[in-house]
Amino acid sequence: MAESWVNSAERIGVDLHLELSGSGSRRGALATALREAVRSGRLAPGTRLPPYRALAADLGVARNTVADAYAELVAEGWLTARQGSGTRVAERAKPLGRPQRVPKEAPVRSRGPLHDLRQGVPDASAFPRAAWSAAYRRALTEAPSAAFGPGDPQGRIELRTALTEYLARSRGVRTEPGRIVICSGFAHALRLLYGDVGDRVLRGPLAVEAYGLGFHRGILERAGVRTVPLTVDQDGANIGELTSATGIRGVLLTPAHQFPTGGPLHPERRAAVVDWARMRGGVVVEDDYDGEFRYDRKPVGAVQGLDPERVVYVGSVSKSLSPALRLGWMVLPRHLVVDVVAAKGEREAWAGVLDQLALAEFLRSGAYDRHVRRMRQRYRRRRDLLVAALAERAPGLEVSGIAAGLHAVVRLPAGSERAVLKAAVWRGIEVEGLAEFLHPGAEPSLGDGLVVGFAAAAERGYGAAVDALCGVLPPGVEG
């Protein structure tokens, strides 16, 4: 029910007294106070506001101050002014009926499990908020006006230039800004290359590692691209199987750190896959998902450096900074650039330009290097803790894939994976089994195991997570 303006004036006057004593203009303070009163429901829709003169007298301000504040709120839609009926609180959209039957919010993943040992997720609590904000601000200050206009689907030149240098230096990638296309992550890249628009850039069938992300296989399969698994052993994917398979047009690999088993692709196989691509006119799609995180002395550069015309190199900030940024990059052979840019333009889900500018600044200033170095130290410590804990409490279990990356593979006695995963769920541990990653058309050559992500947990929760994990592991076969 609408209140009389007298009551309103009293309540507004009381409410505003506090606000008006603050800093800033009186008009601004009054507008803010009125807005808050409407927003919070203290001024109900339909309520008539006091005339300018009355409120001005109550508050001890000029009549025009009140008039201006009302006008501002009318323009914003908080109030309405109609000839003959004064100024009222706008009739807001009525609440929707039956709100209790609305589908529940998607499960809040952010809460996460009690013990977070998921693979593929960096420590969200370590995001460099201050450094990133500073880079963002500098980038916005320095950007040309045109940066705020319609963008170039290929991505900002500032970022492509910074990436050209960074990738050459840190990953041995040979490229130039004209061959880089910015995207939102690996899955976006895969969709740009093999997506389901009639004029897709590349065609299948595509060889993939027998152990890999089901999410990526799913994207390919829904796009009608058949995937053919290559056996994975301690030297990475068995490239020899490519030459015997017929009709394969491309191969998707994780050469720096096979996902999830964790070894680098053997140098002979690196050479062999490039030879295969040259002979058959094929394409290698290189998923360099965690190339920055290497803990031993041997750097493992990108396969792309061996032949930039045969390899599509894809990276992102999802592991190094945050998956929340949705920023990645494709380094393309020359002949694919135009088609990929066209596909990206048409599909239009471009990465935000301002974040692109901020990342360029973050790379240029060295802040990216500093952050990666800090996180490398942190993750290395966590890896060491995991390995030490397992050596003590489950001494018979082999741990592998630990020279790099954000996860380790813990081999389990044959037939025990499902039972261990079940026990983990009971203990509130989120962790995945090797079987999860096996291509449905491949043999489980690696047996049972867990893929243990040591990056996802917040720093102070990690020790407890490792402890809980050890509690559900079998002691293993004594060596």
Next chain:
Amino acid sequence: MAESWVNSAERIGVDLHLELSGSGSRRGALATALREAVRSGRLAPGTRLPPYRALAADLGVARNTVADAYAELVAEGWLTARQGSGTRVAERAKPLGRPQRVPKEAPVRSRGPLHDLRQGVPDASAFPRAAWSAAYRRALTEAPSAAFGPGDPQGRIELRTALTEYLARSRGVRTEPGRIVICSGFAHALRLLYGDVGDRVLRGPLAVEAYGLGFHRGILERAGVRTVPLTVDQDGANIGELTSATGIRGVLLTPAHQFPTGGPLHPERRAAVVDWARMRGGVVVEDDYDGEFRYDRKPVGAVQGLDPERVVYVGSVSKSLSPALRLGWMVLPRHLVVDVVAAKGEREAWAGVLDQLALAEFLRSGAYDRHVRRMRQRYRRRRDLLVAALAERAPGLEVSGIAAGLHAVVRLPAGSERAVLKAAVWRGIEVEGLAEFLHPGAEPSLGDGLVVGFAAAAERGYGAAVDALCGVLPPGVEG
């Protein structure tokens, strides 16, 4: 060719002297100076660096300072340290051969034409850099850690909550956070609804306005959705034609400001399209592309408010703030939420989470309202200038669609559109003709005309653009 360390030491010493006298730690200054020397090419790949002791003596710093700086740059990949061969500048990836044959950069749209009268583009020079940076920083400071982890494809709850309030207040949209899905703009929304994945959310055929964006029709048609044109007159799309067409499952409309002709959908037609959707189980897709920019007194709320279960409402910041942000929103009927969220998760090109948080803060703080109000005043002045100039210099031409939005339609004598566009190109004016927007299956019921965007030009270039435009227009038929 590698230089001797003596030369290097001399040059490094000289270069660094300046840097080391600055603020900050000596190690940091030395690392920065070395990095710059490598980056700029003054220190060539393979160059051996002086031993710690020698450089420390040259620079007058402690030996450990040099050792630490070298170690930092080794870790970053700028330098390599090998047993027995000292510290050298890393061999960088060799430049690619034949860079001159690389496809040219996509044309730099940012430069733009001499006179920018494109529709659909806001004034890029007016982006509120400082206010947006401040909101971004506040949002980052206040965000929970989980915000930097894997996101929710539906979008951040902070933004969906802020939009629920804003859209209710300013557009009369009736919704709640659980029914909003964040996307990167209207085209992304269209792809989520009608995209080419096998399990699309909605099915065609889809009725569209006979005059509209070819870009949108193209997305639909490539996805295999047939579009059926509805005649457009001064009251908007002719909704009556929907009932006579058979098999139509949905209709795509721009009710607040028909694009590009510029009128609002007549109230009777607003009611009629909702009745049609209820009777036939159809869906209305409401493209509210510039709903904030209304210059006359009558607010035109969203059709969505008439029936939230029958209308998919889509908006974005592309006109109000910047298309560079790639941020938009879909307000969905309850029964579509789960499917759209699933489609979005699968396709993974999510809008960046940090920009979502910044926009939530920008809305909450009132900065969005202030920016829109400022731009509304600016664009209204520009509209007035355009109308006045045309009245004086081309008095016979009718101007329409000017009560709202960022563009006007200037009607031309029959048969003159192509000639006028050609003359515009010669004068360096970027502007589009009405024919550009006509559905290929529809009659050109509106005749010849120009769609003149009055927002795209920078403030100081606008007067000249209008002047140039008047120079290429025929005087028109004298009233």
